Amino acid sequence: MSKQKEKRPMTRSHTLQSHLISPSDTNHLQTIFGGTVLAYIDEAAAIAAMRHSGKIVVTASVDSVDFHSSVKSGDLVNVEAWVAATGRTSMVVYVHVSVENPATEDTKTTTTSFVTMVAIDSSGNPTEVPGVFAETDAEREIIDMALSRKSGE
Ligand SMILES: CC(C)(COP(=O)(O)OP(=O)(O)OC[C@H]1O[C@@H](n2cnc3c(N)ncnc32)[C@H](O)[C@@H]1OP(=O)(O)O)[C@@H](O)C(=O)NCCC(=O)NCCS
Numbered sequence: 001m002s003k004q005k006e007k008r009p010m011t012r013s014h015t016l017q018s019h020l021i022s023p024s025d026t027n028h029l030q031t032i033f034g035g036t037v038l039a040y041i042d043e044a045a046a047i048a049a050m051r052h053s054g055k056i057v058v059t060a061s062v063d064s065v066d067f068h069s070s071v072k073s074g075d076l077v078n079v080e081a082w083v084a085a086t087g088r089t090s091m092v093v094y095v096h097v098s099v100e101n102p103a104t105e106d107t108k109t110t111t112t113s114f115v116t117m118v119a120i121d122s123s124g125n126p127t128e129v130p131g132v133f134a135e136t137d138a139e140r141e142i143i144d145m146a147l148s149r150k151s152g153e
Pocket of ligand 1: 058059060061086087089090116118
């Protein structure tokens with residue numbers, strides 16, 4: 001009988017990092033450098049993939065990045081990441097970046113991204129990762145987005 005692959009809930013990989021944007025993070029238009037946002041995305045995606053797999057991970061590809069609106073100096077930025085799909089050794093991580101108004105708690109999406117992370121064993125080779133499952137409608141939507149992107153490749 002074949003061994004059933006272990007599956008872990010999406011909540012296990014959920015990662016939230018907050019950043020207060022300073023003038024040194026911004027360009028001559030006083031809006032954030034795209035590269036700074038990419039660094040935030042890469043770090044949050046790596047942490048989410050490490051939480052999901054329990055292993056060391058490397059970035060295989062940044063599959064898509066959409067900059068929806070700009071971020072200014074003084075803004076409070078939240079970067080959230082979840083493992084949304086898995087292969088044998090790879091994990092597709094969905095990253096959602098938003099600006100939060102701390103006075104009203106309103107948030108606005110600024111960037112969304114899909115990143116592929118690969119788990120690595122102690123010899124530096126790709127190693128198997130558990131599957132993932134959703135427990136809420138919001139998580140199911142993220143998985144559907146990840147899968148529809150994969151099938152559209
Ligand atoms: C990513 C890496 C580990 C893949 O190694 P590899 O020898 O090609 O391994 P494999 O062909 O067995 O692929 C392993 C998995 O990675 C996936 N993968 C490989 N290259 C990929 C790419 N460019 N984009 C998305 N997934 C990729 C494969 O589809 C496979 O997934 P699966 O096991 O879920 O089916 C290797 O290319 C690497 O170490 N790259 C450098 C990573 C790095 O330094 N990142 C930091 C950026 S500066």
